Amino acid sequence: MADVLLEGRNLTKHYPVTRGLLQHVVGWVRAVDGVSFTIERGKTLSLVGESGAGKTTTAKAVLLLERLTSGTILFEGKDLYKFSHSELKTQYRPKIQYVQQNPWSSMNPRMRLRDIIAEPLVTNTKMDRGEIRNRVGELLANVGLDPASIDHYPHEFSGGQRQRIAVARALGLNPSLVVLDEPVSALDVSIRAQIMNLLKDLQDKYNLSYLVIAHNLATVRYMSHDVAIMYLGQIVEYGDTEEVFQKPLHPYTKALISASMLTLPEDEQEVKQIILTGEMPSPMNPPSGCRFHTRCAEAKEECSRDIPEMVSVGVKHMVKCHHHG
Amino acid sequence: MSEIVLQVENLHTSFFTNQGEVKAVDGISFFVRESETFGIVGESGCGKSVTALSIMRLLQEPGGRITGGKIILEGTDLVPLSKKKMRAYRGRMISMILQDPMSSLNPVYTVGNQIGESIRLHQALPENMVEPAIIESLRLLKIPTPETMLGNYPFQLSGGMRQRVVGAIAMSCRPRLLIADEPTTALDATIQAQYIALFEDIQKKTNVAIIFITHDFGVVAKMCHRVGVMYAGKIVETAPTREIFKAPQHPYTSALINSVPRLDRKDERLFSIEGQPPSLLNLPPGCRFAPRCTVARETCRQQEPPEVSVGADHTVSCWRVK
Numbered sequence: 001m002a003d004v005l006l007e008g009r010n011l012t013k014h015y016p017v018t019r020g021l022l023q024h025v026v027g028w029v030r031a032v033d034g035v036s037f038t039i040e041r042g043k044t045l046s047l048v049g050e051s052g053a054g055k056t057t058t059a060k061a062v063l064l065l066e067r068l069t070s071g072t073i074l075f076e077g078k079d080l081y082k083f084s085h086s087e088l089k090t091q092y093r094p095k096i097q098y099v100q101q102n103p104w105s106s107m108n109p110r111m112r113l114r115d116i117i118a119e120p121l122v123t124n125t126k127m128d129r130g131e132i133r134n135r136v137g138e139l140l141a142n143v144g145l146d147p148a149s150i151d152h153y154p155h156e157f158s159g160g161q162r163q164r165i166a167v168a169r170a171l172g173l174n175p176s177l178v179v180l181d182e183p184v185s186a187l188d189v190s191i192r193a194q195i196m197n198l199l200k201d202l203q204d205k206y207n208l209s210y211l212v213i214a215h216n217l218a219t220v221r222y223m224s225h226d227v228a229i230m231y232l233g234q235i236v237e238y239g240d241t242e243e244v245f246q247k248p249l250h251p252y253t254k255a256l257i258s259a260s261m262l263t264l265p266e267d268e269q270e271v272k273q274i275i276l277t278g279e280m281p282s283p284m285n286p287p288s289g290c291r292f293h294t295r296c297a298e299a300k301e302e303c304s305r306d307i308p309e310m311v312s313v314g315v316k317h318m319v320k321c322h323h324h325g
Numbered sequence: 326m327s328e329i330v331l332q333v334e335n336l337h338t339s340f341f342t343n344q345g346e347v348k349a350v351d352g353i354s355f356f357v358r359e360s361e362t363f364g365i366v367g368e369s370g371c372g373k374s375v376t377a378l379s380i381m382r383l384l385q386e387p388g389g390r391i392t393g394g395k396i397i398l399e400g401t402d403l404v405p406l407s408k409k410k411m412r413a414y415r416g417r418m419i420s421m422i423l424q425d426p427m428s429s430l431n432p433v434y435t436v437g438n439q440i441g442e443s444i445r446l447h448q449a450l451p452e453n454m455v456e457p458a459i460i461e462s463l464r465l466l467k468i469p470t471p472e473t474m475l476g477n478y479p480f481q482l483s484g485g486m487r488q489r490v491v492g493a494i495a496m497s498c499r500p501r502l503l504i505a506d507e508p509t510t511a512l513d514a515t516i517q518a519q520y521i522a523l524f525e526d527i528q529k530k531t532n533v534a535i536i537f538i539t540h541d542f543g544v545v546a547k548m549c550h551r552v553g554v555m556y557a558g559k560i561v562e563t564a565p566t567r568e569i570f571k572a573p574q575h576p577y578t579s580a581l582i583n584s585v586p587r588l589d590r591k592d593e594r595l596f597s598i599e600g601q602p603p604s605l606l607n608l609p610p611g612c613r614f615a616p617r618c619t620v621a622r623e624t625c626r627q628q629e630p631p632e633v634s635v636g637a638d639h640t641v642s643c644w645r646v647k
Binding site: 050051158160188189190191192193194196197200215216217218219221222242245255256257258259260261262273275276277279280 | 369515518519543570581589597
């Protein structure tokens with residue numbers, strides 16, 4: 001049995017839409033609507049989807065930055081919502097760290113590197129100044145930066161180096177899980193590979209779990225063990241990354257893969273590109289039946305009528321489609 | 326072979342700052358034919374957007390200046406043109422699509438108003454012909470129900486639809502050359518695929534020459550016929566798209582292609598280019614890529630490599646290529 005670190009069961013987050021002076025609730029945005037997943041120890045789960053799919057809301061729920069409408073999150077088998085305030089502070093929050101997308105806005109420009117990286121250590125541990133200084137140097141060396149640069153300010157570093165600083169800060173408390181929100185998409189192409197390789201090395205070294213939010217499928221295939229394809233607040237396909245990429249079953253997964261596939265001009269006849277029509281519907285008023293049916297080329301009558309169930313089609317592989325083959 | 330629409334010869338563009346002259350574009354040459362898409366690929370700061378702004382003559386003044394070279398559009402050199410004369414070209418002969426559709430549209434004017442602006446400015450149409458022309462360009466971009474779209478404001482539209490409106494403005498006067506600077510970067514994957522297919526269709530209908538600026542090799546493969554790879558202000562390799570993927574000659578080109586993870590196979594470990602692009606204020610002597618190049622020799626560090634032709638439409642600047 002796999003070693004499960006964190007499990008999300010049926011997570012739901014609905015935001016109220018209010019109108020008028022008295023803020024009447026006129027509708028609900030179903031940002032996340034019944035999402036379940038497991039993150040194994042030392043493994044990476046990626047949430048993939050277009051903007052508005054609910055990836056970030058899901059990640060924020062895991063980080064406890066967003067209170068769920070319903071659903072449970074189990075951390076090492078224990079229900080997070082049953083943790084007391086002090087238990088969260090000592091047993092959960094230090095174990096979960098966050099690396100944001102944009103390394104230009106995730107750091108205080110007026111703080112020196114030593115203070116940026118030391119901040120989580122100062123607030124969460126009882127280390128003295130000497131220990132903190134040593135730990136900061138060690139962390140910098142771990143992410144491939146010169147420990148002598150601790151007195152520099154963030155603006156003195158390039159994007160790739162800043163992302164390394166953000167990773168160093170996240171690793172300070174020896175977390176079990178790091179949430180990576182689009183970790184490389186703000187970086188230059190030639191720098192992305194450096195950061196992805198670094199993240200993989202750190203994962204092997206410290207047995208870290210990653211929850212990656214991404215829209216670039218190639219990055220996901222390179223980085224992750226498991227993948228969840230999200231559409232309009234729901235997971236439409238879930239499974240082992242290699243299996244999903246080699247044998248995608250959901251029409252949306254197929255379209256996403258086709259859209260991101262490298263097709264050379266001469267190959268075009270062999271690989272038929274799937275181009276979806278239309279855009280993602282509003283999460284305030286999701287389509288009836290299968291939420292993807294309005295854009296699906298394979299949609300039949302029942303797709304607009306009946307809501308498809310999540311069906312298991314392999315060890316981990318699950319798909320939410322009436323016609324999964 | 327179709328006619329050459331734009332020929333850029335030995336273009337130099339510099340920014341004059343307190344720290345000295347920044348040679349953002351340092352002697353690049355390329356051409357674009359009718360109905361052809363030429364891709365310019367490179368990392369940020371390599372000079373690809375400055376190249377676009379130089380062609381549009383939209384460099385920020387004072388500070389930014391074209392210091393040498395020619396930009397020949399259908400026989401006319403744009404570099405010495407007066408500002409007034411240039412205005413007649415911009416929008417009519419050449420137009421541009423920028424990355425972020427939210428900041429390139431005016432939030433307080435309707436879509437119809439913004440498309441009509443360039444039509445009224447450049448085409449001597451009677452007022453009752455303007456609206457049909459606007460609808461025509463919305464149709465060209467396959468915008469559903471163009472008649473109702475006319476009265477919409479940008480905030481009422483999705484990102485993909487906004488970028489189509491930007492495209493409709495750019496195509497409203499049927500330019501000969503369209504410069505698209507990362508037009509799909511801000512869009513979602515499936516919307517990006519729609520947009521690229523749309524432009525292939527528009528090119529077939531109007532024969533427009535397109536310069537497509539991007540950092541994404543996937544987009545290049547789908548969209549471009551030929552591609553130029555830029556590094557630190559220079560084009561290091563120009564080749565037909567197929568050749569650049571099958572047989573890249575410059576070490577930077579192959580490193581860049583290899584450092585992008587592939588969707589069609591599982592990569593065990595990505596090739597990564599060590600170090601960072603050089604500062605344009607302080608360029609290395611010799612080949613600019615030499616400090617990061619794994620196969621650099623002594624000559625590479627001392628002398629700049631000449632551009633050599635290695636096939637039809639394929640040139641490369643590297644000492645290792647003879």
